[in-house]
Amino acid sequence: AQTVTQSQPEMSVQEAETVTLSCTYDTSESNYYLFWYKQPPSRQMILVIRQEAYKQQNATENRFSVNFQKAAKSFSLKISDSQLGDTAMYFCAFMKDRLVFGKGTRLSVIA
Amino acid sequence: GAVVSQHPSRVICKSGTSVKIECRSLDFQATTMFWYRQFPKQSLMLMATSNEGSKATYEQGVEKDKFLINHASLTLSTLTVTSAHPEDSSFYICSATTGVVGGYTFGSGTRLTVV
Numbered sequence: 098a099q100t101v102t103q104s105q106p107e108m109s110v111q112e113a114e115t116v117t118l119s120c121t122y123d124t125s126e127s128n129y130y131l132f133w134y135k136q137p138p139s140r141q142m143i144l145v146i147r148q149e150a151y152k153q154q155n156a157t158e159n160r161f162s163v164n165f166q167k168a169a170k171s172f173s174l175k176i177s178d179s180q181l182g183d184t185a186m187y188f189c190a191f192m193k194d195r196l197v198f199g200k201g202t203r204l205s206v207i208a
Numbered sequence: 209g210a211v212v213s214q215h216p217s218r219v220i221c222k223s224g225t226s227v228k229i230e231c232r233s234l235d236f237q238a239t240t241m242f243w244y245r246q247f248p249k250q251s252l253m254l255m256a257t258s259n260e261g262s263k264a265t266y267e268q269g270v271e272k273d274k275f276l277i278n279h280a281s282l283t284l285s286t287l288t289v290t291s292a293h294p295e296d297s298s299f300y301i302c303s304a305t306t307g308v309v310g311g312y313t314f315g316s317g318t319r320l321t322v323v
Contacts, residue, residue, distance in 0.1 A: 139316070140246075140299065140301075140316070140317050141314065141316050141317070142252075142301065142303070142314035143314075144312070188251060188252070195242070195254060195257060196242070196252075196254070196303075196312065197254075198251045198252045199251060200250065200251045201250075201251050
């Protein structure tokens with residue numbers, strides 16, 4: 098069974114700074130998808146970014162980018178120019194036939 | 209973009225009663241819907257997967273008779289918590305997919321409190 102590990106329960110960053118959230122996963126599959134989801138205080142799950150495992154190029158969405166290391170089974174999220182609205186729980190997720198979530202990292206952006 | 213509507217957002221019920229939660233895809237047809245449970249400050253735990261017109265597939269440890277799932281159309285799935293007890297109090301979230309990989313859309317969740 099696939100597992101997803103987020104080793105940082107909580108993190109904080111100053112506004113306008115850069116922060117990296119870690120995620121590792123375990124799987125024997127070669128083709129799969131990886132996601133980062135954001136859950137703000139409203140608890141609405143919001144897709145931040147996705148990565149197809151067969152693509153070597155790291156995904157980027159505006160201020161959000163990933164460092165995907167397939168051999169190391171690592172999928173970290175970098176948030177640049179952090180904004181107060183980025184404060185939320187961030188979940189890393191693995192998908193083959195269904196989504197498997199990590200335990201989440203609570204990110205606080207400090208003014 | 210794809211929108212999933214989940215109702216109610218909050219519900220309080222008495223112990224022993226049943227509660228129904230609805231999950232609707234508003235602008236697309238959802239071939240598959242998923243139901244999750246989230247305890248405070250924890251991650252989402254998949255409870256079951258429902259496909260339109262067929263029986264739901266439940267994850268290990270989830271009581272089928274307590275958590276009834278119906279996916280009668282391509283736009284509606286319902287989760288009924290039967291004979292609810294205080295330990296069923298939790299945050300329940302649904303998500304839907306069109307079948308396109310990565311095309312998951314989440315509902316806004318339902319906070320269930322059983323008193």
